[in-house]
Amino acid sequence: MDTRLFEAAQRGNIDYLQRLLTENPLILNITLLSAENPLNIAADMGHVDFVKEIIKLKPVFAKEVNQEGFSPTHIAAANGHVEIVKELMKVDIKLCRLEGRQKMTPLHYAAIKGRAEVISAMLSDCPDCIEDETDRKENALHLAVKNNRFEAIKILGDWIKDMNKEYLLNMKDEQGNTVLHLASWKKQREVLEMLLGSGTVSSGSLEVNAINHSGLTALDMVLIFPSEAGDREIVEILRSAGATRARDIIQSTISNNQTSTDNTSTPERCLSNGNNLIEYFKFKKGRDSPSEARSTLLVIAVLVATATFQVGVNPPGGVWQDTNIPDHTNSTSSSNAHFGGQSIMATTNKVGFMLFVFFNSVGFSMSLYMIYVLTSEFPLQFELQICLLAMYGTYGTALPCIAPSSLNLPVLLTTTILSSTTSALAQVARPLTTMLKKFFKDFTHRVV
Template sequence: MVARLLEAAQIGDIGYLHKLLTENPFILNNTALFSSENPLHIASIAGHLDFVREILRLKLEFANEINQDGFSPMHMAAARGHIEIVQELMKVDSRLCRLEGKEKKTPLHCAAIKGRAEVVSVMLLCCPNCIEDVTIQGETALHLAVKMNQFQAVNALLDLIRELNREGVLNLKDELGNTILHLAAWKKRRQVIELFLGSRIINSGILEVNAKNNSGLTALDLLLIFPSEAGDTEITEILRGVGPMRAKDISLSPMSSFQSANQNSAFSTPEICQTEQSNLVDYFKFKKGRDSPSEARISPPGGVWEDSYMPDQSNNTKAIIRKAHYAGESILATSGPIAFALFVLFNTIGLSVSLFMIHILTSRFPLQFELQMCIVAMYFTYNTALINMSPDEMKLYVVLVTVILSSLTPIIAKFIRLHAKKIGEFVVDMIHCVI
């Protein structure tokens, strides 16, 4: 019976609903016993306005129910952009847009994530206080819209924030201490940053352009520390036009001297610099629960021999069964040279490209010398380990692959990237010729 009720909600058949109510007048009361969702959930996500109105007339309390996934009917309607259903639910209670679901996300958060600008406008006009609601990560709707690159939602939020005189939310920070400007810079949201400038929010002084997050980094720091291949220069110029600074420059700026007016300046500057450096290092530190732990080890498939063995030349049968090897040599290299050769080739390519990517992505990392030492050490450790665990007959091959090929990997990768289209066309032509 409940399955039939949910089917009626799915297709939005009000006549079928009343037929079921005639057969069992208590069917709406029994829904909670057999399903995690009520008919209002189903009708809201399907967009059946008339069915929603009828359910609200019959069972108003359905509007407040959260399903097992942590969503209310308002969450679902907001995420799908069903503006009329959102308005109908708001008539029941405007506070439904502040109903907390999974990870404390509200319907406004869902609308911002999905970029439903009209829904965002309706909710804020009916309930202005919902703009201050935050998720379990401390993110406002504006944080989420910027993070998900929902430009229309960001635009709608900014317009209403100004109209409702709620500019204070622009400086709210998430659990990592990031403001919306931190996120826009980190995610390279040039359009969003230009929107801030166009709406005069930054120029008005309302938005704190030099706010620091929990790691002591400003928006400009995040932009420069995590560079991308294109667009950074333009964003940097846009930001620099409104006076943002790096954290280290703020610490050395005369404007911050009031914080240490009663301290000797000869000692305060090094102390501040040391604090900033400590915060920056901590930003990249492994944090339990945030980063996935893993074990790093250089070990080929099958492991290595634990003992040395030289077969008796007089016993040819035994020599064929068990091959000569030395302790520390790869078992795979002894039993399957071709498989080991392929492992060395592709594993070396993977490591080389990974180290090359680390070098590119951290090119503006402040502790550049120390990082380069780590990369070089990893490179030589890998090469030394593979060469020493290879049998004598394969050492030359391993040296060529791990030393020469890995050194040429960045050049090869760049060549392939630049000529990927031509290479693809060549491969397709070759396949057609073979076929």
């Protein structure tokens, strides 16, 4: 675009524009080859009169979308220039539904920015634009709730009620979330009161127990992602509207299915119910809190470390309480020779004892490694690492002491070298395991 034309649009100087057109009547045609047009600049700066002049000269500019996916209407709506939006919609009433990048319309940007007057103007001239969705299946109300734009939410909610389009409240985005899910997740008590408590929405038109793709209801969103304040009031609002947790709905469905059929339950039905419960309790990224998952893993790692340490220093079968060194005249077999404090299993079943030492040491070292990783950003990190090293040293010292002299070296190597490299070996083996799982899965599908 000619820099002089850019300057005229930026200042909103109509006289300067007329002089440029006198000098070069084709100056606006040249801009068709440019990435921008003067109408975008004027719409961004809010120059209403300049916008009117450009529309009169080149109305086609109003329908152009630039490389960033913005038309003049997108830009004016996002900036809240309601008069410019009205002028542009005089060119074509459907400009408020013009799709840009990711199928975003001007109404979507107005909702994101909370431009209440722009939203009212667009809905007055083109009510159907409220149904438009982005490529993520988000409508304007989804976007307003996600961005905490309460005034925009109120206007959109009132229009939805007045136009009898309350089904839009139950529309789901690509994650299966309704506006009720989003408002609960964002802890927007005012929005929930507007939707459920003040009569804005007709009774029974809102699905308060809709389940998203993560298997959660709106009530689950509050309880699984707690905050410091306001949760109790939100839970009361939802429960008073009949909201329940997804697990209660599943259990109710299972109970209803069982009572509506014969008392004899088939294996197929039990398997189906079991799979539902397994899927529900699996960890799902985006639904379950990472901090809760870390806490759970830390508890498991501590339990494994405690169990493996305890069974390591107190091996199966216990230890000999006496010392027995048979001589040549003693009829006792030399294989029963032992010293007090040595493992009974180590002297009677050396192979079994070594397998026990190996697997127990792997579990112990991996649990300590998990504790180290999960507490890596904790305070007193140096002191915590000393504790872990001391525990590992104690374990590595205790096991060779309870083993016979013939097994001292194998036990020492197992507890120090092999088990200490388990974490590194696991990182190498993880992608190999994933590849094998994929191979067997593909192979199974082909066979079936």
